[in-house]
Amino acid sequence: MSFIGLLSGAILFLLFGIFFLFLSLSTKRKWKIMVSRRVKNKKKRKRIKFLSHRLEKQKKKQFRTSLIFFFLVLLTAGSAAYSRYYQLTNLTADDADSLAKGYYFVGELEKQLKAIDNGANAEKTSKNMRDLSTQLTSVANRNASQGMSVEGQKMLNRHFTMTRNLGINISGQDAGKLEDPAYRESYLKDIQKVVTSQKKVFKEFDVNESALQQKK
Known part of the structure; x- marks a missing residue:
């Protein structure tokens, strides 16, 4: 793949990584609010527990996704740097x-x-x-x-x-x-x-x- 293509890919992966990281932080805030709630009603307490558990799983999944995209950024950025170096030092x-x-x-x-x-x-x-x-x-x-x-x-x-x-x-x-x-x-x-x-x-x-x- 060309230098421009790899660099474009790295930028795209970076944007996705930032997006999912913000999603993860947003979900984490919701999760904290959820677990801090104190409800006496047993039925409501059970539902809050269920929702907080689901938010926690969602938060972890979003964070893992952001890490994957950041890893892809490193991979494609490194490949782009090598591609550019190869272009500079080698004949077409x-x-x-x-x-x-x-x-x-x-x-x-x-x-x-x-x-x-x-x-x-x-x-x-x-x-x-x-x-x-x-x-x-x-x-x-x-x-x-x-x-x-x-x-x-x-x-x-x-x-x-x-x-x-x-x-x-x-x-x-x-x-x-x-x-x-x-x-x-x-x-x-x-x-x-x-x-x-x-x-x-x-x-x-x-x-x-x-x-x-x-x-x-």
Whole structure:
């Protein structure tokens, strides 16, 4: 359940708890008045005893009900606090998906660049890199979700911006540039900056990089 839902539930339970507590106190006052009455008539005395006994049971039941609602307040308020903490310190599914895809595309771009040193065809590699960089730009074209902490949002937004710029930069390459070692080295340096940023984000949000590597 979401933080808002849990918090709303806690407030509702609190209102019910207060309501039943007031009912219990009101019934207790009636019960005290009832038991303090002194009646000589045996029949009336018997009826007062019956009514006071019923009020006492009602009072106890109302008090127990209020305790149950107060317990539910503690339970839901605690859950709401944990839910909010989780939102502040963890990635949403969309952010995690974008990070995972970005990790894959950045890794593939690095492989493509290094493959040229091993004799890969520059023309074919250039086309592959344009496709990869376009997809990288697309997955990084977003802002961090609003639920997390301000610092977490800033870190993630910086990473998405850096990743997006890398995709835009590499999408402008051609076979001629890739054949130039200086250009390749420049692209690799840009990739390493994004990789460093990735590692910081993964550490901040406890992302299992080993699991991402296995999915490649």
